Each structure stands twice: as structure tokens, then as C-alpha cells.
Amino acid sequence: MDEDLLLDLEELGGDDDFDELQDVKEEDATTFGNDGEQGMGGMDGVEYAAGDVDELHSTAKLTSSKLYKDVLEKIAQFGGKERNPGQNFGPVEEDPEYRLIVSSNNLTAEIDNEILIVYKFLRDHYAPRFVELESLVVHPLDYARIVSVVGNEMDVATVDARIKAFLPTPIVMSVTIAVSQNKGRPLSDTELATVMSSCSMILELDASKRKIQEYVESRMNFIAPNLSILLGSNLAAKLMGVAGGLKSLSVIPACNIIILGKTAKMNMGLSSATDNKNEGLVYQHEMIATIPQEFKRKAARVLSAKVCLAARMDHNRASPDGSHGVKLREDVQEKITQSQRPPPGKSVKALPIPDEGPKKRRAGKKFRAEKDRTKQSDISKAANRMSFGVAEEEIGYESGSTRGLGLFKAETGKVRAAPADTRQKVGMAKKHQKNWGSQSGAMSGLASSVAFTPVKGIELENPEAAAMRAQASAGKYFSTATFKRPADPEIGSGRPKKTVKTEP
Template sequence: MDLLHDLDDLSDEEHQQHTDTQTTVEAHADADAMKMDEGSDDSDSDNSDSDNEDKGMDLDLTAVTSVHAIAKLLRSQRLADVMTKVNGFMQEARVRVPADNTGPVEDDPEYALLVNANNLMFDVDSDILLVHKFIKDKYAARFPELETLVPNALDYARAVKAIGNEMDLMKLDLKSLLPPGLVMIITVAATTTSGKPLSDKSLDAVLEACEAALSLEQTKITLLNYVESRMTFLAPNLTAILGSTTAAKIMGAAGGLTALSKIPACNLLVMGKVGKGGDTGTGLFAKGQHKHAGFIYYSEMVQNVSKEYRNKAARMISAKCCLAARIDRARETLDGNAGRIWRDEIAKKLEKAQEPPPGRGIKALPIPNDGPKKRRGGKRLRRQKEKMAVTEAWKAQNRMKFGEAEEEVIVGDTVRGLGLLGGQTGKVRMAAPNPKQKLGVAKKHHRMLSGPSGTATSGLSSSLAFTPVQGIELENPEAAAQRKAAATDDKYFGGFKRPVSK
């Protein structure tokens, strides 16, 4: 319920801020009415700033005779009071003692001044935009091309103040105000410009506006230096993480340390997102800016990280800044030790994330095995090698005799050259076959392939004898065996007679 109540308060205050800003730009109300209420949300604040810039650019200020009619902050009592107190504290240079950092932060006499100084810096940016628009509208009749050549508001004011009604820019020394390359472009453009000199009254109004813009810039620098010098005492842990400059900007955008301690990390990340004119009123469009680029994204710690890790760094820092703001709000760890510990922790994590991946280790060779190895190959491999072996005839075909045409053989559509084979007598020297490589039948198959052993022959087998006298003689292959058996029987069984059967 407390969270919902705080959100309702934030919404009401943001709406009031947006209404005040719109009234200031359109009706040129007194800048004293412009205040940054405590607890304003960053996203709505950026939107209101963008609307302010858009409406400031749409205003037609050619009919306005004095710049102080639209930018009243420079002569306001509010700015005078704040600057008097700031100068007093800076000249006093009082050393803060530990007793000054006790109790609620709102009770600190310098806390209210710091919050007002932060709020004034944003009002100064708004007035710089209005003064820039006033100068452009008035000086367009004299040098219309200068607006596009020098888009920065403060550089434009310095250039206009230096040029004035001078038609020959070669007589002026602009190198101390602008880059040398830009000075050359402006000098060339001034020779072909269609502008005409301004009247004395218009020129005086333009020069007065230039002085006002430069005075506003000096006022903002003074306020920023004061806030940075006091951030170490009011928000030591937040300053230890972000630095005094970024910490002062964030605390000013939030509306104070108390309001900053209530903002979650996701909203703190986008706080201070750069709009059309940026946070310094440069007038430059920011279409190419990062989507969530705020004060934290452009802080020194994030920018020192490589580009692919900046989003990660910004999220880590915003989370720790929320904790640091709550510690500073409760007046704990006044020496900033917690902030330094968190900063070192973030730095170590980012350094670890940016380390290159570990290299591939050198793999040791396996222990050599010098034992007996199985020889690969066999009949199949030997046959393949014999088929693809380069013979002497193949070598002779691939050779040619210098100065003599080789014989060719045409087979269908293919023509083959014979090389040295065509000039030989037909004899081919072939390599003698190696008997060890000769393919033979395995010993275990000899028995199956060989015929039966012994003298027994089949009765169907016969032989033919060719003689010049008898012609063809048919021979009984079993006749010799029968004669041999009869001779044996006569020798051993000659006196045997078969008994008479009864």
C-alpha cells in the first residue's frame, strides 16, 4: 500500500511539473514557477523535457524585442538567492565534521541548497534553449547558413557575438572560438550568403542574447562545481561508485537524495536519457543515441568498458547505486567504504567478463606402441594394386620422342596417342613376374582340386591312339589291368579246380 501511495504521489508531481514546463515555454511565465518536485520519475521527466524543446523550437520569437522577456531566470530572485548562498559556502570552505553527518539528511543546511542548485541547472538548460532560438530567429536575416554550420547553442552564441555585422570574416579571429575546419567553412559560406546587415536595434538585441546565453553557461558551471564538491559529504557511497559529476546529475534529476532512494534500479538506469537538445541544450538531435542511454550509461566507468559490455555494466551499476542511495539516505557508512567495495566488485566482474576465452591446451601425443603390428592388406589389396600398376607399355605410351609425331588410334570419337609404342617392332619388354607375388591356390584347396590317387579308372574313360598305319585305334583302358590280374591268378591258383556241383 505504501508503494502504491508513493507512485500516486509521483504521478501527481510529474503532471504538475509537465504543466509548469508547458506554461513556461508557451506563455513565457516567470522561471521562478519552474521547480523540480521531489520524486519525479525519469521517463516522464525526459518526455516533458522533449516536449519543452519541441515547443521551444516551434515558437516564433522574431517579434520579441528583448531576450529577457522569454528567459527570465537570469534576472530572477530565485537564481540570485541560490548563487549568493553557493558563493558563501564556497568562500567559507568550512570543513565538515562527523557531527554534520548525523541525523536526517533533510536537516542538513546544505542539503536544501544542493537540491535547489541541481534543479536550477535544469532550468538553466531550458533557458539556454530559448535564448538559442531567439538568437537564431533574429540573426537569420544576417547569416542564415550559420544555424546549420554551428548546431551547438553555446558555440553559435560565441560565433554570432564575434561576427556581428561584419561582412568580411577574414578580418576576424574565429579559431579561438571554433575548430579550424569549421572556421574555414563559415568563411566560405559568408562570401556567398544572401543575408543583409542587421539594424542597430536588432544587433543590440542579438548581442544581449549572446551575453545572456554565456552568462547562463557560467552560472551552470558554478552550480555544478559546487554540487560536485559537496557530493562526497552528502552521498559518499553514491559518489564512490559514479563519481561526483554523475552522482550530482542523478540526484538533481531525482529531486534529492530521499527521492533517489525510492527509485528502483530499472528506472534509475534510464534517468537522464538524452533528448533532442541533450542535457546541455546543444540543439543536436539524438536519433542515433542508445535506447536506454542515461546518466549512468555515459558515466566514466561504463564508457571505459568495451562497447558490447556497456549495457551489462550500466545495469550492474544502477543496481548498486540504488543500494548506495539508501545507505546514504540513512547516514550509514559515511566514509564511502561500501561504495568503494561495490565499485571494486563491479570492476572485477566486468574484467572477468571481458577476458578472452581460455586457449585450447596442447594435447600430449600418445605413448608409442613398438610391439608387433598386424599387417594390413591381403589378396584383395594386392589384386587392386596389380590392376592399377603402371606397366612398361603404359609408360612407353605416355612418352614421346622429340621432333617426331606419334601414331594415333581412333576408336569411335576418342583419339589415343601411342607415344613410343607406335615406333617399336611389336616386342614389349615386360617386367618379370615375381613368383612370390604370383596368385596361386591355397594349400588346403589342393586336395579338393586334384584327382583321386591310385590306378583305378572309370569304365567310361577311354583313350584314342593315332598311328600312321592303323588310323584310329580304340583301346580299352581296363585291358592292361585284366591281363595283369589273369597272370597273377594263373601263378597262384593254377592247380585249383572248381568242385563239381551235385
């Protein structure tokens, strides 16, 4: 029941949507023949009893509809005629084959839906005979071909020989093993006739779909030559069918063309981190399908913009020879190639040629003041100088990084201060200086030598006595006097020393 629900909810998009249901390789579906009657080879010369197929025709009504018959009849009528390029004039909507192409594209989607409906009907009616087959082969066309050649056959060798012609080896082996272990009952003649009618209808619908696609592709070069060259006839026909015609496609903006024909994903409770939700038919183009995933989004935007331009030109019958489509395709290929190129490496630039001319010398009060604020101090100049043959003093042993002081150790230790500007010095006016007089070195008349003591009361004291006592106490140990060398009696007398000469 779960599989039936999933198949009913699956949105149709061609045979590619069916391939997603397979657990085998993608190329398995391409091993079949081009004609829809290939899988019916095992039915040649076999006549089944006419069963009750009213239930089938009441379920699948497309093959008996007027639209289906009219489209196939007109395709057979126009398909046998060769179209002259000189007939491409006037509005494209008035072309009778254009209206047929639009109807054919719409019919293709209905055929896909009808195939799924008939496949579900066939699977339910063939389950009593071979219930395991629906889990081994999930593609509707493959399932119909296998059922049409197997039928009620119970012989493993016969089944293996019949299905080997159109199925890959892995599926043939799995089906053969399942047939050998099958415990289903044989179908009655009425049930078998209904099953075979379902198989015939599926294969007939598939053949009609391929016939419609071949006709549309053959006429796209005349209806939309630029769009066909840009996308290819098959993809251009699908895109035009989804949009509802060339006129509808020409008025759709490029940002919406990129999602035309996208497949709705089923919510199966799995992770959707890797789902490409907004990928339409444009992503099926060979130029986008063959590039890495990180470049596909940008390439699809470029291609969608060119599709919009090509559709407008084809709708106005401009460039009927397709030359504009060739130019658009080359532009898309060039932009996709450029987007995949690595970024340019860093170029090592050479230093600019120095200016050998004389430097501009600036002057002025503000410039000199700026230079004075940033000029080197005298302490820094002295630290950068050394005396020849004399070791300089170093500091910074505690921090592990020493620095030489140069000639700075010989300085006085005073920090250079900015000289005072005498012009800005606040002084006394000359007319007031005579009133204040000049300071003299005489002692003030208010000074006194009278001392008040608790013992003697008032006592007169010599002002210089304290200084004399301090000098006497310091003169014993801290005296700066030196020892006097005793005078030589002879030298001290002031008379020269006598010398005695002896005769040899």
C-alpha cells in the first residue's frame, strides 16, 4: 500500500523520473530498443481469450480520447511533409504546426501520467501470479515487457531466454531466481487477457510518446531555431511545453525559467540536506550536467538568461537561420569556462623608482615649531655617541636586555628643559622698580641674639656659635685637612745640600 501511495504522489517528468525508482544502474534503462513493440516479441503467434477489459478502459481513458487520436493523426499528416525554411514568416502563433507542437507537449505529460495509472492496474492484477516481481523491477516499461513475455510460464529456462534479450544481466539473474522460488498461482484466461491488454497499452503509450518527441524535435529547428541551437531540440521542446508555448516562455523572466519543470520531491522522512529543490529542466543541459556541483547554480543562471533572449528572438521571427543562437551558446560556454578558472596568483610588484630630484624644502614658523617638537634631544644624542677606546656604561641587566649609555654618563644629570622665552616672561614695569629698591646683603634689623631658656631665662648668644660648634665636631672625622709632611732639616733650613767631590 505504501508503494502505491508513493507512485500516485510522484510528479511526472519523463522516463528520468522512473529511473529514480530503480536500485540498479542508470544505464539499465537505455539497453532497450527504440520501438515500443520490442518487448512484445514473445507474444507473436499467441492468441488469448477475449477477457473482460472494461475495467482497464474505465481506468485508463487517454487512448480512447479525441485529443490523443487527433494529435497522432496530425503528426502523421505533417510528419510526412518536408518543411521549407521560407515558410517561417508571420506571427509564430499562426503557424499550424506550432499549435500542434504545443498540444503534443501537453499530451506528453498526460501520457506519462497514464502510464503510471496502467502500471498500477497491471501490478495489482499480476500480483497473484508473481508478487515478487514488483520489488525486483520497478520501472513500468520493464515490468510490462517482462509480464508480456513471461505470462503464466513456469519454466525457468524459458523465462531466462525470453527476458535476456532486453534486460541487463543482474536483473535477469534476480528474476530467474525469483521465478524458480515462486509460489503464485497461474492466472485464468480472463485474468491473463486483462494483464496482456495492460501490457499492450503501456507499450503503446510509450511508443506514442516517442513518436511525439521525434516529431517535436524535428520541427523545433523551424519553430524556435535559436532556442533549439542553444538548448537542443529535445530540451527546448520540453521547456516550451512546460511554459505553455513559445509566447509564454518569452515573457517569463530568467529567474523563473531556471525552475521550470522542476520535480517535486516526496517527503519520506529522510534528510533533505542534499536535495536540489529548485533545479528545473535547465539543469539537464549538457553544459551544466558535466560541471562540478559548486558551479552549477551560477551556470544555470547564465543559461536561463540566454534562454529568455533566444525565446524572445524566436517569437519575433528574428534570426531565422539560428546565428544568434550560436552566438548565445558560445557566450554561455565562455562564461562557464571563466567561472571554473582558478583565481590569479599574487603578483610580486617591484618597488617604485625613487624620485631623484631635489626634495621640497619647507620653511616657516609653524614648520620650525613642528621640527622642534620632534627633534632628537641632547640626552639621546649623547647616548648614541662613544669615546674611542673607552667602554661605555650599560643598564638593564635585570631585564635581560641591556642598553649602552654612550657619553651620557659624563653629563651632569640635568634633564634638558626648553629655554624660557624672555619675551613672554611676566616682569615688573620699569616705573615701579625704583619704588621697590634693590635687595642688599645686610642683615635685617629685626634679627636678635637674645634667647629665652628655661634655666637662665633671657640669655644673649653669639649667632655664630652654633656654626662654630658644628664645625668643631665635624672637623675631627670629616675634616678635609691633610697631614703635613715634616720638613727635611737641610731642605727646611733653606740652604742647598752640599756635595762632596772626590778625586779618582
